[in-house]
Amino acid sequence: MRNYECLFIANPNIEGDGMSSVVEKVTAYVKEAGAEVANIQHWGKRRLAYQIEKQQYGNYVLMYINGEAPKIVDLQRSFELDSTILAYLTIRLDEMPEFDKVFIPEDDGEEDRRGGRSRYEGSRGKYGSSAPTGPEGKAPVKDVVLEEDEEDDVEMDVDVDADADVDLVEIEDEDESVAENDDDTEELKSDAKIDTESDALDDDNSDDDSDDDSDDDIESEKK
Amino acid sequence: MRFKMQYKRKICKFCENKEVPVDYKNSSTLKRFLTEEGKILPRRITGTCASHQRQVVTAIKRARNIALIAYSADVKNV
Numbered sequence: 095m096r097n098y099e100c101l102f103i104a105n106p107n108i109e110g111d112g113m114s115s116v117v118e119k120v121t122a123y124v125k126e127a128g129a130e131v132a133n134i135q136h137w138g139k140r141r142l143a144y145q146i147e148k149q150q151y152g153n154y155v156l157m158y159i160n161g162e163a164p165k166i167v168d169l170q171r172s173f174e175l176d177s178t179i180l181a182y183l184t185i186r187l188d189e190m191p192e193f194d195k196v197f198i199p200e201d202d203g204e205e206d207r208r209g210g211r212s213r214y215e216g217s218r219g220k221y222g223s224s225a226p227t228g229p230e231g232k233a234p235v236k237d238v239v240l241e242e243d244e245e246d247d248v249e250m251d252v253d254v255d256a257d258a259d260v261d262l263v264e265i266e267d268e269d270e271s272v273a274e275n276d277d278d279t280e281e282l283k284s285d286a287k288i289d290t291e292s293d294a295l296d297d298d299n300s301d302d303d304s305d306d307d308s309d310d311d312i313e314s315e316k317k
Numbered sequence: 318m319r320f321k322m323q324y325k326r327k328i329c330k331f332c333e334n335k336e337v338p339v340d341y342k343n344s345s346t347l348k349r350f351l352t353e354e355g356k357i358l359p360r361r362i363t364g365t366c367a368s369h370q371r372q373v374v375t376a377i378k379r380a381r382n383i384a385l386i387a388y389s390a391d392v393k394n395v
């Protein structure tokens with residue numbers, strides 16, 4: 095007997111009992127393949143990194159199986175034939191892990207934020223990638239360094255991820271400062287309004303009216 | 318100053334922290350070894366040692382297969 099780890103994605107739009115029926119079906123497949131399920135873990139509905147069969151989300155289920163290699167092929171075939179299973183991945187393990195400590199990745203909520211961050215990272219990363227293009231590439235890189243000051247040093251020193259954190263902090267700071275400025279200006283405006291409103295409300299209207307009137311008068315005179 | 322930085326030896330993340338196994342399920346860690354487009358970063362950039370780089374590569378390919386990591390950034394936005 096050998097140890098296998100099997101992760102599969104079920105279609106999230108299953109009617110009826112939903113996942114429990116799918117899991118029953120899959121355990122039946124495992125038994126047909128002469129294997130047994132040692133452990134089963136539900137990750138729940140997660141966002142897929144790319145669409146599979148036009149689905150953006152999938153129900154991930156992780157199974158640990160004891161079985162024999164030729165029979166595991168049968169299991170894979172039954173996965174392949176089952177239309178409710180979007181994707182599957184079976185891996186042979188040397189040892190079974192401690193099931194409590196098996197790593198379950200974070201949910202997809204993180205995904206979008208990370209995408210945004212990496213995009214920002216990439217725009218900086220391209221400066222870096224243009225650096226090792228030989229002697230000719232050095233001059234523009236120096237310019238970049240001058241512009242960006244110490245940040246570029248940080249980029250050289252710290253690895254990609256730490257750099258990303260630095261970038262994040264910067265972005266947040268900028269946002270906050272902008273937000274604060276906005277608040278201040280708004281307050282100022284509101285103060286100004288309070289000062290002028292009492293004096294000017296009637297005057298403004300009258301002025302506008304008079305202006306309009308005078309314009310009209312002029313036009314009428316011209317006519 | 319920059320000369321120092323350029324020659325500073327990078328240390329393999331997985332050798333540094335041996336409690337973190339190279340696992341295809343740990344997609345957030347694996348994403349550190351990808352470019353923006355989802356290409357695998359070379360060892361000279363990440364500083365990963367040879368044996369761990371081989372493990373990282375297989376893990377990334379497994380994670381792509383099971384839709385934990387995108388094959389390329391463009392596919393994700395279509």
Ligand SMILES: [Zn+2]
Pocket residue numbers: 329330331332333365366367368369370
């Ligand atoms: Zn290493």
